[in-house]
Amino acid sequence: MxxxxxxxxxxxxxxxxxxxxxxxxxxxxxxxxxxxxxxxxxxxxxxxxxxxxxxxxxxxxxRRETLGERVNAFSHACHLAEVTGRFVPERQDVPEVYQLLSAALQELDRPGEPWILARWYELALLAVTGYRLDLYRCAGCGNELVAEPNMLGIQSGGVLCPNCWPLDPNGRVMSINVQKILRSIDRNGMGELSRVSIDPALAGEIEATLALYMRSIAERDFSSLKILREIRETAPYFDV
Ligand SMILES: [Zn+2]
Missing domain, CATH: 2.40.50.140 (Nucleic acid-binding proteins)
Known part of the structure; x- marks a missing residue:
């Protein structure tokens, strides 16, 4: 080279x-x-x-006209690229992922807070690459999950009801609110996302939960998430 x-x-x-x-x-x-x-x-x-x-x-x-000028949106675009790169092997036909990323980048190029779009993209990418996070049924016993703290299992690859927690000692307990928002993001189309508003503490919990799930599959940390956290801490009111 x-x-x-x-x-x-x-x-x-x-x-x-x-x-x-x-x-x-x-x-x-x-x-x-x-x-x-x-x-x-x-x-x-x-x-x-x-x-x-x-x-x-x-x-x-x-052409993504505004992405280069908006640090927050650009960093989120980097994150989408990083997770996509991690979940897609080289030279394997993935038309659904192409459509998904194309649409998400187009959306990021419009004004708006990109955080929720990134979470929506993570859930959608997991689904089209065969790692759908089932938020509705226990990955241990198969029973329907009810409104109570449930656990994101790491070895079990899904959510566990309290009876099944012993199956996965490294899991992460998710509050009712975290599950509620995740379900709402999961059920909504990309165009409906702006209707959901979330407080920062809850947002951090949701981001960490999804990152843990993705990391358990990709077996690596995502450097883009660390950069996004740093941007938020130093300049929380960046461009949107
Ligand atoms: Zn169970």
């Missing part, structure tokens, strides 16, 4: 996740560079390379 080259991870509609190199993209005169802004939706021509494919032409279909 030359010093002026850049490697991109692309999510494609037909071929899943691909890593490709844009030759000379760091040069000020590069013709490719202006189109290769993060999170744009593009039509690209790639040529097969020895290790990585090479991006030879780019046409922008949807």
């Amino acid at each position: 030359g010093e002026t080259d850049r490697v991109f991870t692309l999510l494609t509609r037909d071929r899943g996740k691909i890593r490709a190199v844009a030759k000379g993209a760091r040069k000020p005169t590069s013709k490719l560079a202006p189109a290769l802004d993060y999170f744009n939706r593009c039509r690209m021509i790639l040529s097969r390379g020895r290790d990585l494919d090479v991006i030879t032409s780019v046409e922008v279909l949807d």
